[in-house]
Amino acid sequence: MTQPLARVLIHALADHGAREVFGIPGDFALPFFRHLERCGRLPLYTLSHEPGVGFAADAAARWHGGLGVACVTYGAGALNMVNPIAGAFSEKSQVVVISGGPGVSEGHRGGHDGLLLHHQAKTLDSQLQVFREITCDQTRLDDPQRAPVEIARVLRSCREQSRPVYIEIPRDQVDVPCDPVAALPPSPVEAEAVAACADEVMARLDRAERPVLLVGVEVRRFDLEARVGDLARRLGIPVATTFMGRGLLSQEPVPSIGTYMGLAGCPEISRVVEESDALLMLGVLLSDTNFGVSGERIDLRAAMLAADRAVRVGFHAYPDIPLADLIDALLDRAPVEPSVCAAIPAPALPRDLVADDAPVHPRDIAAAVNDLFDRAGPMPIAADMGDCLFTAMDMRHTPLVAPGYYATMGFGVPAGLGICAASGRRPLVLVGDGAFQMTGWELGVCARHGWAPLVVVFNNASWEMLRTFQPDSGFNDLEVWQFARLAEALGGRGHRATTRAQLRAALDAAHADESCFQLVEVMLPRGAISDTLARFVGAIKGANRPMGT
Numbered sequence: 312m313t314q315p316l317a318r319v320l321i322h323a324l325a326d327h328g329a330r331e332v333f334g335i336p337g338d339f340a341l342p343f344f345r346h347l348e349r350c351g352r353l354p355l356y357t358l359s360h361e362p363g364v365g366f367a368a369d370a371a372a373r374w375h376g377g378l379g380v381a382c383v384t385y386g387a388g389a390l391n392m393v394n395p396i397a398g399a400f401s402e403k404s405q406v407v408v409i410s411g412g413p414g415v416s417e418g419h420r421g422g423h424d425g426l427l428l429h430h431q432a433k434t435l436d437s438q439l440q441v442f443r444e445i446t447c448d449q450t451r452l453d454d455p456q457r458a459p460v461e462i463a464r465v466l467r468s469c470r471e472q473s474r475p476v477y478i479e480i481p482r483d484q485v486d487v488p489c490d491p492v493a494a495l496p497p498s499p500v501e502a503e504a505v506a507a508c509a510d511e512v513m514a515r516l517d518r519a520e521r522p523v524l525l526v527g528v529e530v531r532r533f534d535l536e537a538r539v540g541d542l543a544r545r546l547g548i549p550v551a552t553t554f555m556g557r558g559l560l561s562q563e564p565v566p567s568i569g570t571y572m573g574l575a576g577c578p579e580i581s582r583v584v585e586e587s588d589a590l591l592m593l594g595v596l597l598s599d600t601n602f603g604v605s606g607e608r609i610d611l612r613a614a615m616l617a618a619d620r621a622v623r624v625g626f627h628a629y630p631d632i633p634l635a636d637l638i639d640a641l642l643d644r645a646p647v648e649p650s651v652c653a654a655i656p657a658p659a660l661p662r663d664l665v666a667d668d669a670p671v672h673p674r675d676i677a678a679a680v681n682d683l684f685d686r687a688g689p690m691p692i693a694a695d696m697g698d699c700l701f702t703a704m705d706m707r708h709t710p711l712v713a714p715g716y717y718a719t720m721g722f723g724v725p726a727g728l729g730i731c732a733a734s735g736r737r738p739l740v741l742v743g744d745g746a747f748q749m750t751g752w753e754l755g756v757c758a759r760h761g762w763a764p765l766v767v768v769f770n771n772a773s774w775e776m777l778r779t780f781q782p783d784s785g786f787n788d789l790e791v792w793q794f795a796r797l798a799e800a801l802g803g804r805g806h807r808a809t810t811r812a813q814l815r816a817a818l819d820a821a822h823a824d825e826s827c828f829q830l831v832e833v834m835l836p837r838g839a840i841s842d843t844l845a846r847f848v849g850a851i852k853g854a855n856r857p858m859g860t
């Protein structure tokens with residue numbers, strides 16, 4: 312039975328696992344938003360600026376281990392979201408971008424012989440061209456006969472490649488009758504290739520004296536944490552996460568040794584990972600932030616990498632092997648019962664904050680958060696780029712979303728809102744003053760949606776991370792914005808902490824109040840940076856590697 316194309320698309324999104332939509336309408340998207348609102352199958356969360364829409368949808372996708380949906384208008388809206396979607400592409404997040412677009416009938420007018428359309432950039436196709444560069448599949452739904460197959464193909468691409476996709480819906484097609492979408496079967500996988508690959512991986516692990524499991528973001532993106540936790544226990548292998556993978560398996564009882572960060576991390580963890588004679592990397596991105604500060608170049612000939620639907624075992628390459636298929640095949644070959652794993656103590660985290668009148672250091676924030684989590688239970692964390700993310704490495708292992716590779720600022724607060732919507736839980740948001748100046752204002756929509764995140768602003772009145780790379784530049788100095796006072800104006804409650812005693816009290820008061828968002832502004836002396844950032848910068852400088860930061 313046919314339905315309006317917009318309804319067909321909404322049901323297809325939900326049938327493929329979408330749980331909500333984040334968006335900002337515009338005249339090219341109003342008809343579609345009306346269907347979203349009237350259909351009610353997917354809750355619609357409007358925000359105040361499209362970068363926030365993209366970051367929130369990305370965080371929701373990461374939380375679900377599935378689809379996040381960002382819905383915007385043509386031109387000014389969609390092109391405002393290029394940076395978050397580029398970040399979602401880099402960090403393999405399953406975001407579906409839905410943009411309203413010029414009507415099929417309008418398309419013939421634009422450009423040379425007709426009137427130029429408002430929001431049009433170079434040509435009416437410019438937007439689609441831009442999104443071709445930051446998505447793995449795209450379609451424009453300008454033919455209702457083909458629309459069901461197009462939608463099915465694009466949504467399968469999003470799920471299987473764990474990358475964003477782009478769907479443009481011309482505004483005069485929204486109500487056109489269309490058949491429902493029949494989900495495509497999974498792309499074919501050669502079972503014998505999976506078996507051969509799993510046999511070789513197991514043989515290497517069996518021969519090894521120091522096997523290690525290094526887990527990365529694809530384990531979350533494909534919702535494989537429980538299976539990987541089971542594999543680690545049954546193989547009796549110590550588990551480390553990459554920098555990007557921090558927070559992975561935090562809900563799984565596994566022999567975890569913490570987060571590998573090369574020279575920037577705990578030397579004991581780095582030694583175990585870099586000296587492994589069978590490093591099995593599952594879902595790991597070989598990026599500079601994950602490995603750029605390796606003390607010893609990890610010998611990839613002795614390593615095994617399963618990512619991007621392919622597996623490399625030493626010099627052997629196995630294409631078209633989905634991560635889930637490999638993990639299931641390894642589970643079929645692993646001992647049924649958990650194996651004993653040699654104890655490798657994870658590094659001690661800062662705790663027991665001394666609540667005195669001393670100024671606050673980033674490690675004090677980590678201690679205060681760990682003390683709070685010990686007292687009241689851990690919270691999911693959304694972190695922005697800046698020293699707040701490096702400080703998060705000293706916080707208790709808990710689900711964490713952060714731009715650990717693409718490294719864009721502005722992610723933290725909108726990502727926290729995405730976690731509010733996706734999980735129904737209250738997140739801890741960590742954000743620097745510079746990044747807050749970009750997207751922190753999204754907190755103003757919390758009252759609209761009943762969200763009450765606990766936000767900690769690391770206020771050093773500085774682009775401090777850049778200062779650590781280039782201390783002699785004065786342009787990294789920022790003014791002191793009164794974020795705690797601004798919180799009140801946005802409908803939240805602000806707390807300011809200048810000493811460690813005030814930090815402890817502010818966190819307790821903020822945690823106790825769930826009536827509105829809470830903003831704890833922590834004043835940090837300029838130059839006070841986390842130990843991890845100090846090591847990270849030292850390692851980069853020592854290696855003279857240019858950082859993208």
Ligand SMILES: Cc1ncc(Cc2csc(CCOP(=O)(O)OP(=O)(O)O)c2C)c(N)n1
Nearest residue numbers: 697698719720743744745746773774775776
């Ligand atoms: C969208 C974007 N524009 C510029 C930059 C480049 C940058 C990386 S880190 C940084 C300073 C961050 O200042 P903040 O106060 O938030 O945190 P902290 O360093 O701890 O003081 C900048 C400007 C990035 N990564 N993304």
Ligand SMILES: [Mg+2]
Nearest residue numbers: 743744745773
């Ligand atoms: Mg700062």
